[in-house]
Amino acid sequence: xxxxxxxxxxxxxxxxxxxxxxxxxxxxxxxxxxxxxxxxxxxxxxxxxxxxxxxxxxxxxxxxxxxxxxxxxxxxxxxxxxxxxxxxxxxxxxxxxxxxxxxxxxxxxxxxxxxxxxxxxxxxxxxxxxxxxxxxxxxxxxxxxxxxxxxxxxxxxxxxxxxxxxxxxxxxxxxxxxxxxxxxxxxxxxxxxxxxxxxxxxxxxxxxxxxxxxxxxxxxxxxxxxxxxxxxxxxxxxxxxxxxxxxxxxxxxxxxxxxxxxxxxxxxxxxxxxxxxxxxxxxxxxxxxxxxxxxxxxxxxxxxxxxxxxxxxxxxxxxxxxxxxxxxxxxxxxxxxxxxxxxxxxxxxxxxxxxxxxxxxxxxxxxxxxxxxxxxxxxxxxxxxxxxxxxxxxxxxxxxxxxxxxxxxxxxxxxxxxxxxxxxxxxxxxxxxxxxxxxxxxxxxxxxxxxxxxxxxxxxxxxxxxxxxxxxxxxxxxxxxxxxxxxxxxxxxxxxxxxxxxxxxxxxxxxxxxxxxxxxxxxxxxxxxxxxxxxxxxxxxxxxxxxxxxxxxxxxxxxxxxxxxxxxxxxxxxxxxxxxxxxxxxxxxxxxxxxxxxxxxxxxxxxxxxxxxxxxxxxxxxxxxxxxxxxxxxxxxxxxxxxxxxxxxxxxxxxxxx
Numbered sequence: 001x002x003x004x005x006x007x008x009x010x011x012x013x014x015x016x017x018x019x020x021x022x023x024x025x026x027x028x029x030x031x032x033x034x035x036x037x038x039x040x041x042x043x044x045x046x047x048x049x050x051x052x053x054x055x056x057x058x059x060x061x062x063x064x065x066x067x068x069x070x071x072x073x074x075x076x077x078x079x080x081x082x083x084x085x086x087x088x089x090x091x092x093x094x095x096x097x098x099x100x101x102x103x104x105x106x107x108x109x110x111x112x113x114x115x116x117x118x119x120x121x122x123x124x125x126x127x128x129x130x131x132x133x134x135x136x137x138x139x140x141x142x143x144x145x146x147x148x149x150x151x152x153x154x155x156x157x158x159x160x161x162x163x164x165x166x167x168x169x170x171x172x173x174x175x176x177x178x179x180x181x182x183x184x185x186x187x188x189x190x191x192x193x194x195x196x197x198x199x200x201x202x203x204x205x206x207x208x209x210x211x212x213x214x215x216x217x218x219x220x221x222x223x224x225x226x227x228x229x230x231x232x233x234x235x236x237x238x239x240x241x242x243x244x245x246x247x248x249x250x251x252x253x254x255x256x257x258x259x260x261x262x263x264x265x266x267x268x269x270x271x272x273x274x275x276x277x278x279x280x281x282x283x284x285x286x287x288x289x290x291x292x293x294x295x296x297x298x299x300x301x302x303x304x305x306x307x308x309x310x311x312x313x314x315x316x317x318x319x320x321x322x323x324x325x326x327x328x329x330x331x332x333x334x335x336x337x338x339x340x341x342x343x344x345x346x347x348x349x350x351x352x353x354x355x356x357x358x359x360x361x362x363x364x365x366x367x368x369x370x371x372x373x374x375x376x377x378x379x380x381x382x383x384x385x386x387x388x389x390x391x392x393x394x395x396x397x398x399x400x401x402x403x404x405x406x407x408x409x410x411x412x413x414x415x416x417x418x419x420x421x422x423x424x425x426x427x428x429x430x431x432x433x434x435x436x437x438x439x440x441x442x443x444x445x446x447x448x449x450x451x452x453x454x455x456x457x458x459x460x461x462x463x464x465x466x467x468x469x470x471x472x473x474x475x476x477x478x479x480x481x482x483x484x485x486x487x488x489x490x491x492x493x494x495x496x497x498x499x500x501x502x503x504x505x506x507x508x509x510x511x512x513x514x515x516x517x518x519x520x521x522x523x524x525x526x527x528x529x530x531x532x533x534x535x536x537x538x539x540x541x542x543x544x545x546x547x548x549x550x551x552x553x554x555x556x557x558x559x560x561x562x563x564x565x566x567x568x569x570x571x572x573x574x575x576x577x578x579x580x581x582x583x584x585x586x587x588x589x590x591x592x593x594x595x596x597x598x599x600x601x602x603x604x605x606x607x608x609x610x611x612x613x614x615x616x617x618x619x620x621x622x623x624x625x626x627x628x629x630x631x632x633x634x635x636x637x638x639x640x641x642x643x644x645x646x647x648x649x650x651x652x653x654x655x656x657x658x
Contacts, residue, residue: 034242035234035272036375037279038400038462039354041408044285044331047200051288051332052354055380055416058334059291062174064205065181071201071289074194077186078209079139084184087131090124135180140207144179147208147301148172156298158360158383159421161443167297179295182207191304192216192256195292200285204292206338208301212309217320219251226252234272234460235543242268243352246328254323255306255343260287260330260353274546276375276462277407279329279352289332292325299337299362299385306366307342313364315388315489319344324366327353336360346372347386350379359383368493369395370425375462376400379415386422390483390493392430392452393422396437398461403436403468404509405547411468413438421445426483426492427452433463443475449496450479450520454505455555456530457494464535464547465554466507471515476501477569478519484651495636497522497650499578506530506555514563516570517577521654524566524577527592528584528633529556529623558591560618566607567600574600576657581609584633587625593618 043053049070064073097120101113135141150156152172155164167175182205188194191211194204226241226249233240241253243263250257264281273280294302304325308318324340324347327333332355339362340347347366350356350373357379363370363386370386370393373379377400386393400414401407416438422428428444431437431453444450451474455466480499483492497503499522504510506529517524530553536543537550547554567576581594595616599606615621636648 032233032237032240034231034240035269035460036352036398036462037273037276038375039329039331039352039377040278041354041377041400041402041414044288044354047285047288049201049289051200051285053378054355055378056289056291056332056334056355056357058293058336058357058359059203061205061293061295061337062178064203065178065185069201071203072198073185073203073205074188074197075182075186075205075207076188076191076194076211077138077140077183077207078143078189078211079141081138081183081186082131082134084131087124087127087184090120090127094120094124131184132180135183138183140186140209141179141183143208143301144176144296147296147298148176151297156300158299158362159385159419159443160423161421162419172297175295175297179207182295190215191292192251195256195258195287195290196250198287198290200287201289202287202291204290206292206294206302208294208296210303210305210309212305212320213255216251216255219249221252223249223252225249231268232271243329244268246326251321253321254326254349255321256304256325257323258287258290258292258325258327258330258333260285260290260328260333262286274544276546277401282329285331287330290327290330291334291336292338293335294337296337299339299360302338304338304340305342306340306344306347309342311342311365313339313341315365317342317344317365317367319367322346323349324363325349326351327356329353331355333357338362339364340370341365343367345369348372350374350376352376354378356380362386363393364388367491369393369430370422371395372397373415374398377402377414381415381417382419384420386420386428387424388490389425389427390491391425392427392494393425393447394420394428395430395432396434397430397432398463399431399434399437401435401463405435405467411436413470416440417442423447424481424490426490426494427496428479430454430494431466431469432457433461433466434469435463435466436468438470440470440473443477444501445475445477445479446481447479448481448483448492448498449500449503450476451502452496452505453507453510454503454530455507456505456534460543460545462546464545467509469507469510471502471510471512474515475570476515476517476520476524477575480519480521480653480656482651482653485653495648495650497526497636498652499523499654501525501577503527504556504559507559508555509558510560512559512561512564516565516568517580518565518567518569518575520577521656522578523582524580525561526582527556527559529553529586529589553586553588556586556592557589558618560592561594562596564597566597568598568602572602576600577608578654578657579610580607581614583609583611583614584623585611585625586623589623591618591621592623593621
């Protein structure tokens with residue numbers, strides 16, 4: 001089909017945006033990222049138990065000191081650790097005496113063992129009391145006791161919108177005693193040191209406190225000893241940090257680095273492969289199935305801080321490192337019960353790993369993403385909070401192609417996000433070129449844009465075109481935060497329309513169902529096409545992208561919106577959006593449909609749309625070739641430079657609908 005005049009204008013404007021997006025990304029990033037590949041989705045049986053192939057299951061904190069395999073536990077704490085030599089000696093003696101008593105066959109042997117037990121018990125009791133007194137003076141234990149008192153009195157939350165959780169008296173006592181046992185085993189004061197010593201199936205338990213990791217901060221950025229390990233990436237940049245670079249200089253970019261595998265013995269591709277299934281030059285597991293967790297009752301009790309500690313849970317960031325916690329090729333990685341803040345780019349970064357679990361965490365005031373998982377498979381994020389990010393709070397980017405483009409026998413969702421709050425970011429959620437992700441039972445509120453899945457920033461992202469997300473049972477509301485105004489505590493790095501619940505900016509076969517959208521002053525949802533020329537071809541420095549043809553428009557097709565409640569909160573109160581549903585009506589787009597949705601008055605008739613008659617029959621839906629949103633999209637994409645637009649209205653806060 002010959003492109004219409006509006007279509008050609010689209011491509012011109014989007015080309016401008018592509019150049020701007022690359023410039024902004026280059027300015028924002030201190031390091032150039034390598035070309036990345038999806039891991040093999042099958043379990044790796046070279047590790048016992050096997051790693052990957054499924055979402056890992058978290059091991060209970062209270063099993064961390066068990067002696068039976070798999071894995072060893074390393075404890076990290078703050079402050080002075082009291083000497084437990086005498087306590088351990090008396091404990092061993094009492095244990096041996098008890099065994100002798102049980103094994104004794106004669107009455108004489110039992111009397112002797114019993115006498116030994118009677119003599120040891122009071123000594124052990126006194127020693128234990130003295131040790132506990134010294135332990136309670138430890139800074140991690142002091143922090144823990146305050147946290148327990150707060151949790152008992154007021155409850156605690158893993159995310160702001162949930163009901164408070166409470167510790168019972170028995171639970172508090174058990175947690176306190178277990179942390180005393182952890183303290184006795186504490187041999188590390190730096191998380192990175194414990195991680196470096198860890199191997200497959202091991203655990204790192206972090207006692208309460210703030211961990212700025214001064215030794216990691218002192219490691220040089222752009223370390224000359226790793227300069228020869230840079231490589232070409234998929235954006236034509238020759239200074240990308242290879243996996244070998246990250247392995248050899250783990251704290252160049254990262255405050256804490258979990259490097260899951262040894263570097264491969266072969267050679268990385270000189271030019272990134274178009275086919276992204278399977279990581280080339282993959283080495284054997286070194287730290288697969290690693291679990292990191294805080295030992296306090298709340299995710300607030302263990303804080304990994306990559307920047308200005310004095311800022312607390314807000315800005316300014318003043319970052320020392322680009323990444324707070326990085327898990328790279330770390331199959332089966334589990335992170336739970338921690339807070340990560342003030343990284344220049346990403347608070348938590350999981351890359352090229354098969355199988356991850358991130359739960360009971362907070363990611364606050366990180367420059368780009370609170371959480372970035374990239375080219376992942378078999379992942380789960382749950383019970384979390386993300387706020388203060390210049391791009392998005394939660395970002396499963398370039399998720400594996402297990403949707404309608406899968407080569408597997410059947411489609412499947414490769415990652416899941418549930419029970420999370422993402423607020424006060426430029427975008428609450430972002431999924432560039434991200435396929436087959438299940439997003440449900442979350443709250444996206446108080447952002448500029450609540451949710452985006454897109455391809456227009458996808459140069460170099462495998463997975464084009466984006467497809468097959470399921471977005472259901474979420475709340476998208478009050479996304480009217482404006483980070484573009486002078487003095488904002490969040491510095492935006494992406495162009496998004498303030499006052500919008502969600503958009504699909506170039507995506508296929510997505511299902512948006514049974515969600516609530518209310519109080520988004522510009523729009524509830526937006527859907528528009530993105531011509532391939534933005535993502536690949538000469539306008540993108542010759543970037544080649546699998547599935548991309550600069551002469552075509554591969555997005556947006558087969559998107560379905562149904563069962564959503566617009567302009568009405570879950571309590572049934574009217575709180576309208578500016579416009580409920582908006583579509584660019586791009587020429588040639590097919591099978592997009594909106595049906596069985598209700599508006600602010602509880603009826604389909606009270607839904608507001610642009611254009612006025614959105615297609616409800618998926619099979620007959622066809623873009624008419626008169627894109628109603630052309631002027632807006634053209635001006636905003638062309639005008640965006642560094643977060644401020646000229647003629648574009650996106651960067652102004654809309655008036656509240658009446």
